[in-house]
Amino acid sequence: MIPSIDFSKILEILKYDPKDPLLFGTITFFFIFMGFLFLFNFVSLSKSKPKLYLLLAFSLFFYYKSGGEMLALLLLVAVVNFLAGYFIFKNGSQSVKKLILVLNLIVNIGLLGYFKYTNFFITLYNDVQGTQIDAFNILLPLGISFYIFKALSYVFDIYYESLEPVYRFDEYLLYITFFGNIIAGPIDRATEFLPQVREGKTPSKEDVSLGSLFIISGLVKKSIIADYISQSFIARVFDEPLKYTGTENLIAVYGYAIQIFCDFSGYTDLAIGVALLVGYNLMNNFNYPYIASSVADFWRRWHISFSRWLLDYLFTPLQMGLRGLGNYGTALAILITFTICGMWHGASIPFIFWGILHGFYMSFGLLTKKIRKRFTDAIKLTNTPLHKFLQIFITFHLVLIGWVFFSAKSMENAFNVFKQIFSFFKPEIFGQFYEGYPGVTIFLILGVILVFSPKRAIDSIRTNLLKLPLIFHAILLAITIWLVMQIQYADFQPFIYFDF
Amino acid sequence: MISERFKNTILKQLELDDFDIQDETKANTVPGWDSLNHVNVIVAIEKEYGVKFKGIEVLKCKNIGDLQKLVDSKINQ
Structure with a gap:
């Protein structure tokens, strides 16, 4: 008997759910992304145009799944900056160019300010004036700080004459909405990203191998090290520092340096990794x-x-x-x-x-x-x-x-x-720390090794791993995902930079 | 083409004995010409040639050759 597929459940998974955003590193993401990759690789056999549209459709879905109706705002920002870039380029007068740039800045920063700072300033005003103005019910659109800065960089580059505007809105829209960097960067430049869109590159075997290694690295940093040390120790201390000794506070301070690096550079590794699997190079955000x-x-x-x-x-x-x-x-x-x-x-x-x-x-x-x-x-x-x-x-x-x-x-x-x-x-707490927090101690040491390992050593490991056959990378990735599921302390924690 | 006077102004400001500066040379590849020191080099060039740049003119320069051309255009005005 052929098992029946419950399409309503699949639709449910694909629907916008603010409580279940599509985060890199989650099983839901990998499940959906694998399906997309299968389709993408099938389409890759043909010309670049269907690939562009497929990437665009997946990117818009990726944002919709986590951001819901805020997708409309993302599209509005994209259109406004596209037009601003076009008119700055077309206009001969420097003062008109400047006027368009300033107006565009007012619109973009105005939007960012409204969503991000309105309630902050209301609270500040209430504190200073002793008033009781109610805060607005404003939801922060996902990734707004990142995509507005990305869109602005496109306009600035045209203003400073280091970029000519693109005339195809679909190519430009993929630059703004690309799923790999829409939520928390990297804030890639149009000068580096758009040529890749035009090239319509098909991911090579090297891209897939390197991409898999980046995803493994990102999972280890984010899902294993950062999440574990945060939830088991650091977040608890920082929530109520007075409940802990100075020694524990000190270890939490050093630990946070490891946590935030592993969290954000882990996210960046995942972003670079998934982008490589569709043939795109994103810029690196960290250099020791x-x-x-x-x-x-x-x-x-x-x-x-x-x-x-x-x-x-x-x-x-x-x-x-x-x-x-x-x-x-x-x-x-x-x-x-x-x-x-x-x-x-x-x-x-x-x-x-x-x-x-x-x-x-x-x-x-x-x-x-x-x-x-x-x-x-x-x-x-x-x-x-x-x-x-x-x-x-x-x-x-x-x-x-x-x-x-x-x-x-x-x-x-x-x-x-x-x-x-x-x-x-x-000071005696140092001696007892391992007994109290064995897992945290081990992951902190692992984090320190990752943070301070010489570049040559990391490059050498990567080069040697890349020499191995693709199937090895796939197995290594599967083991890492399994390991993440075993070690994960609780639910997957949002990336620290996710909130910005 | 980078003139000796232009090159010497840069080298003096950055306290360098010598450095090969070509049209295509990017500012950040010259030792000491970092983001914090950038403005000091610009001011030194303005003083040397008695010219005043607009911010946008300097920001549009992609390499040192562009900066030299900007100076030339100001002198010839």
Whole structure:
């Protein structure tokens, strides 16, 4: 007897469900994605046009499944920026180009501001004025900060004449809505993405192998390490820091550095991996951020697609405008850029404080550069291995202080973490930690190895794995997915950057 | 084509003894010419040639050759 298929259940799975977003790394995603890949590879045998439409359809479905009716907003943003780019390019007058750019910025930032910051400012106003204005019922559209920045980069690149607008809306729409990077980046540039759309590349065997390895790496980082250490220890401590000793708070602070790296770079690996399986290359977002020798260097290595966006479209124009003030102008441009960076991450005081803190670090570093150089020259420290070590050590700890605010639900919670570390420190806890948290200890050590492994070692492992036959990668991927299902502490946790 | 005067202005600002600068050279490949120092190089060139750039003019430059052309166009105005 042929088993009957319950199509209503399949439709149910494919329908928008805010409680069950389509996240990379979930079984639902892999199930749907495998079905799509089967169809995609079948269509790949033909010309590029059906592939483009299939990718577009899957990308729109992918967004709809998690974002529902907010898909309309995504399409609106796409249309507005497409038209803005077209008219900027077509118009000969620089002042008209500028006017279109400014109007387009007002629309985009206005939308972002409405959805992300309205309730924040209402709360702030209530606190200051003592009023009781009710907050609006506003749902944050999924990935809005990412896709608005991506769409804006398209318009900025046309304005700065590094890109000509595309005349085919379908190609452009795939750039804006591509399922691989729509939710949490990377914020790829049109100059790098659109040629791939036009090429209509079919994934090679190398793409599939590399893609599988990226997915494995992403699953290990996100679903095993980040989720486990967060739920078993770090999130509990940060929720109620006063219930834990200073030692546990300190371990949670160091652990959070591992957690956020594994969470976000794990997400990026998954995004790069799934994109490779359909033949697309996304940009990498991370380059060993914790071995940065300064906070400025950290931002060249952390969330690279976002920091490049801030650099090209916000910091550099600001810096040029303020150049009459010399280094003070640059310091001011840094402070403004990083305050906005903090706000972009979330509408809360700790996020804004975190951004300002990074701005302060970098401004202070810039203004004291000459004095510090004179000092290290005088004590013959400049360019010595010890100097390099101290630079990395200090930078890492400055970033670590920032993460406490980044992860905190309130400023009070963040200060309580420091309070516990400095007033309730129990060194003996270090010895007992493994007994209390054996799994967390093991995954923390694994995370440290992943974060600090030399690039050469990682590259060598990857090269050797790539030499193995494709079937091996498929088996390795299946084992990893099985392992994730076994180890997963509870339900799959949303990515930290998912909320931005 | 990059002139000696233009090249020397850049090298002096970045405290470099020498560096091969061609039309196609990107600013971020020159030692010391990073995002924070970028504006200091621009100001040094403006001072050297007694010109004033608009922000957008500099932002449109894709390489050092474009910056040289911008200076040339300002001088010839």
